[in-house]
Amino acid sequence: MLTSIELMINNEKKQVHVRPANTLLHTLREEVGLTGTKPGCENGDCGACTVLFDQKPMKSCLVLAVEAENHDITTIEGLQHTDIQKAFMDEFAFQCGYCTSGFIMNCYALMEQHPNPDEYDIKNWLQSNICRCTGYEEIKNAVMKVLKQD
Numbered sequence: 001m002l003t004s005i006e007l008m009i010n011n012e013k014k015q016v017h018v019r020p021a022n023t024l025l026h027t028l029r030e031e032v033g034l035t036g037t038k039p040g041c042e043n044g045d046c047g048a049c050t051v052l053f054d055q056k057p058m059k060s061c062l063v064l065a066v067e068a069e070n071h072d073i074t075t076i077e078g079l080q081h082t083d084i085q086k087a088f089m090d091e092f093a094f095q096c097g098y099c100t101s102g103f104i105m106n107c108y109a110l111m112e113q114h115p116n117p118d119e120y121d122i123k124n125w126l127q128s129n130i131c132r133c134t135g136y137e138e139i140k141n142a143v144m145k146v147l148k149q150d
């Protein structure tokens with residue numbers, strides 16, 4: 001049975017029809033058409049599906065769409081033209097790019113919540129995301145580049 005719910009995504013209201021068991025990840029991709037959020041393990045391990053849920057990083061494969069009602073959801077499409085997106089390009093912080101949107105979401109959240117992280121903080125924070133191409137050093141450099149600009 002489908003239920004109609006309203007989600008606030010990237011500051012826009014979206015009406016979607018979901019089954020109670022539909023995840024936020026699949027709802028974003030298949031109902032809303034925001035395919036920047038990537039399915040990886042779908043088990044909470046890889047971080048490819050990371051979005052911001054009330055400004056906090058959250059793995060959208062572990063959230064039901066119905067649980068996201070009355071919360072602010074930000075996806076990678078909502079972070080266009082941000083400093084961290086540009087820094088990823090400048091520092092070549094991706095190879096295949098599959099993990100990249102999840103990493104950018106999590107890096108953005110890190111700098112929002114900890115304006116002055118050191119290298120240890122950055123590595124520790126980003127442990128929740130996996131890059132199969134192992135581009136971790138460049139990702140850390142992208143965060144450091146943004147921090148130096150402030």
Ligand code: FES
Nearest residue numbers: 040041042047061
């Ligand atoms: S797809 Fe959600 S953590 Fe891997």
Ligand code: FES
Nearest residue numbers: 095097131132133
């Ligand atoms: S750039 Fe390929 S998985 Fe991270």
